[in-house]
Amino acid sequence: MFASDTVTRRHFLQRLSAGGALPLMLPLVGCNDSDDNESRADTIASIAAIGPHREGKTTFGAALSRITSMVSQEQQKSFAVLSADDIDAAPEDAVHGMTAGVSWHEFSVPGTRFQFANIPGVNRFYRNHMAGKGFAETGVYVAFQDTSDDQSEKIREHMFNARRQGIEQMLAVVNLRDDQSARASEQAATLEVQLKREAARYGYANMAVYQVNLERAAAAADVESQQQMRQVLANLQLTALVHTMVQRRALPFMLNVFRMRMIDGEPVLLGQVERGSVAVGDSVAFIGRDVAENPLTVRSIEHFNRPVSAAYTGEMIGIGFEQSPVFETAALRSGRRAPGRILAQTGAYSPSSNFVGRLAVPEFSAAHVKLYNNMEVTAHRFGRGVTARVRFESAGRFLTPGATLQTAELMLAEPTVLLPDDSVVLMRGGQLMAEFTATNSAV
Numbered sequence: 001m002f003a004s005d006t007v008t009r010r011h012f013l014q015r016l017s018a019g020g021a022l023p024l025m026l027p028l029v030g031c032n033d034s035d036d037n038e039s040r041a042d043t044i045a046s047i048a049a050i051g052p053h054r055e056g057k058t059t060f061g062a063a064l065s066r067i068t069s070m071v072s073q074e075q076q077k078s079f080a081v082l083s084a085d086d087i088d089a090a091p092e093d094a095v096h097g098m099t100a101g102v103s104w105h106e107f108s109v110p111g112t113r114f115q116f117a118n119i120p121g122v123n124r125f126y127r128n129h130m131a132g133k134g135f136a137e138t139g140v141y142v143a144f145q146d147t148s149d150d151q152s153e154k155i156r157e158h159m160f161n162a163r164r165q166g167i168e169q170m171l172a173v174v175n176l177r178d179d180q181s182a183r184a185s186e187q188a189a190t191l192e193v194q195l196k197r198e199a200a201r202y203g204y205a206n207m208a209v210y211q212v213n214l215e216r217a218a219a220a221a222d223v224e225s226q227q228q229m230r231q232v233l234a235n236l237q238l239t240a241l242v243h244t245m246v247q248r249r250a251l252p253f254m255l256n257v258f259r260m261r262m263i264d265g266e267p268v269l270l271g272q273v274e275r276g277s278v279a280v281g282d283s284v285a286f287i288g289r290d291v292a293e294n295p296l297t298v299r300s301i302e303h304f305n306r307p308v309s310a311a312y313t314g315e316m317i318g319i320g321f322e323q324s325p326v327f328e329t330a331a332l333r334s335g336r337r338a339p340g341r342i343l344a345q346t347g348a349y350s351p352s353s354n355f356v357g358r359l360a361v362p363e364f365s366a367a368h369v370k371l372y373n374n375m376e377v378t379a380h381r382f383g384r385g386v387t388a389r390v391r392f393e394s395a396g397r398f399l400t401p402g403a404t405l406q407t408a409e410l411m412l413a414e415p416t417v418l419l420p421d422d423s424v425v426l427m428r429g430g431q432l433m434a435e436f437t438a439t440n441s442a443v
């Protein structure tokens with residue numbers, strides 16, 4: 001299926017996403033080319049550089065590529081370095097003269113692999129912008145040091161969207177200019193205060209802020225910028241370690257499917273491994289919807305332009321099967337997308353539509369929330385929305401930020417799969433309301 005005479009590895013994932021709202025361009029260099037499963041099982045950190053356009057997000061990716069390559073060389077490993085032009089090489093980027101699509105790149109240091117999403121910051125590419133955030137666990141807010149007195153409004157917008165898309169951790173980089181006068185230093189300090197204040201508003205308390213000249217760091221032009229990027233790298237490694245995927249790795253395999261395509265007459269899925277691991281030859285099945293599906297045998301797995309024998313928690317993969325998923329054939333051939341699919345280890349998970357747990361209003365919620373019996377809201381999970389009805393023991397109760405209401409029941413309109421460590425963000429009329437944590441999901 002992945003032979004060069006049918007689908008070249010260079011264009012495999014590009015073809016998977018062709019024609020959709022989520023253009024992907026995987027790099028030919030800069031990724032860990034080792035097929036050794038032990039090295040690929042290292043801690044995986046999914047990162048997205050966020051912030052307004054022309055602030056230095058792509059340059060940050062180039063600087064991260066540079067410093068990870070330097071650290072790897074110190075450990076007798078060698079990885080190619082990506083420039084900003086390499087990262088922003090998608091056709092749509094060239095047409096618009098700025099980052100327009102979403103590109104994924106992998107950088108490695110011993111013990112940690114970084115899956116970096118380069119996403120647009122301009123509003124007219126909003127869908128790609130939000131899609132890139134939706135597959136990252138750690139955000140790096142990049143803000144250019146300029147003459148603006150107050151950047152709070154745009155910082156607030158991107159922090160809110162990051163929280164809404166499920167980014168769990170955040171750090172910030174102030175992209176310094178070459179000219180560092182007293183006035184420039186004062187501007188950088190003011191911007192740092194604004195970043196920390198707005199981050200705390202949306203639940204990113206004690207966010208670390210680094211001041212780096214990203215252009216010089218990407219070019220390895222001086223020792224100071226390299227040392228600053230080493231500090232950023234150390235923070236990212238620590239964050240990946242503290243919020244490691246070890247617990248999720250121990251759970252049965254689950255893949256969040258966000259793209260399905262027919263390639264040379266065969267169905268192929270593109271998605272992110274949410275839990276566990278999967279190997280060629282494993283038996284898997286679809287869950288979470290009202291369609292019975294026979295087990296499928298994994299025929300092939302593609303990870304960053306190359307076939308591999310196994311995939312691990314956090315990895316973006318393409319997966320093919322020995323059999324053809326009957327339920328999806330018509331939709332795949334017509335090019336329609338069928339969101340909401342979850343692929344999992346056969347017999348490991350059971351779909352359900354009733355959960356009893358707790359309802360907690362996030363600390364960063366700005367308004368008091370009044371909840372009523374049988375109130376309909378939207379539960380967002382994996383970047384999708386499903387209608388839900390929430391029941392409570394007492395009607396008309398107010399929840400203040402940080403409060404918790406026990407014995408709440410969430411009834412989803414369609415069967416889905418939630419685990420005890422999962423959260424569902426409740427929305428009403430587009431307003432962030434609360435976070436629901438299930439406690440009795442079947443495993």
